[in-house]
Amino acid sequence: MNLELLPNEIFLDIFDYFDGTDLLRAFYGLNSHLNYLLYKQFRWYRFKFRSVSKRNFDMICQQYFPFITDRVISLHLFNSDDTPEQLNLFSSYIPSFSQFTHLQLLELFNIDSYKRLLKVLNECRHLNNLTHLKLHSCSFGNDQVDFQSIVNHIWSLPKLTNCYFGITVKNQRRFCVPTIISSSLECITLFLSELTMNQINRLFEYTPRLKRLLKCDLARINDNYKASSLPKLIHLDISFYSDDVSKLILFLQNIPNLRHLNIDIFTKLIDGHQWEQIIRNYLPKLKTFKLKLKPMV
Incomplete structure (x- = not known):
């Protein structure tokens, strides 16, 4: 079959599967028709x-x-x-x-x-x-x-x-x-960034549409931490370094619409029954929960 007889729409669909570099190297210069599609239609x-x-x-x-x-x-x-x-x-x-x-x-x-x-x-x-x-x-x-x-x-x-x-x-x-x-x-990944819980509250004040907060390190707990409701947040991925687990629990209690929670804990164990109660009582919409317990380096 002669490729030149294919409809333009099929070529354009094929082009969409290629990275730009591979696409131009593979098709540009083969004939004037393909050149036109690449420069004018795609x-x-x-x-x-x-x-x-x-x-x-x-x-x-x-x-x-x-x-x-x-x-x-x-x-x-x-x-x-x-x-x-x-x-x-x-x-x-x-x-x-x-x-x-x-x-x-x-x-x-x-x-x-x-x-x-x-x-x-x-x-x-x-x-x-x-x-x-x-x-x-x-x-x-x-x-x-x-x-x-x-x-x-x-x-x-x-x-x-x-x-x-x-x-x-x-x-x-x-x-x-x-x-x-x-x-x-709506989605922020803070790779290699440390925040306090109060900073997270302020972050939401300046990012009112934020739904996903990923790869965030909670390394310092403020004694004056004031819990704030975060109803927009549906996906949270954090590492928690403090041994003050009560603050973490208080923080999670104020995320009522959370659907996905990934958490790495560098602290003493919260037992399974405690996690079950947190999820049942405060995270009714949670669909996925991933917990890793890691030793402090």
């Missing part, structure tokens, strides 16, 4: 540049991106041993992320420049379709880093619903509660 390019060769990366950025930036919906960039300086190289070809006007997901790995991160976040403000932002293994050693500014920049993104926050400053596992309200954020 709407949803996804690029994950993990382990891509520099030659292919250069080719995509130089030859193809000038024609398709408005049709890229997800972009993943990596600074790694396999792809060193990929972010810097990308910036030399594409001056601003704001060119990707339909970008929905941006995932960045190993940013080590505070100024670069702020530049990216400023550009993201112009991306009215951006709903997912993932910042992995971003580490800064400068004391002058304004952590609050980073958080506020993220919370100011107008359509953002999901954020993976993997940022450390001088290897400190901390998180600054935002001082501006996000009316869109």
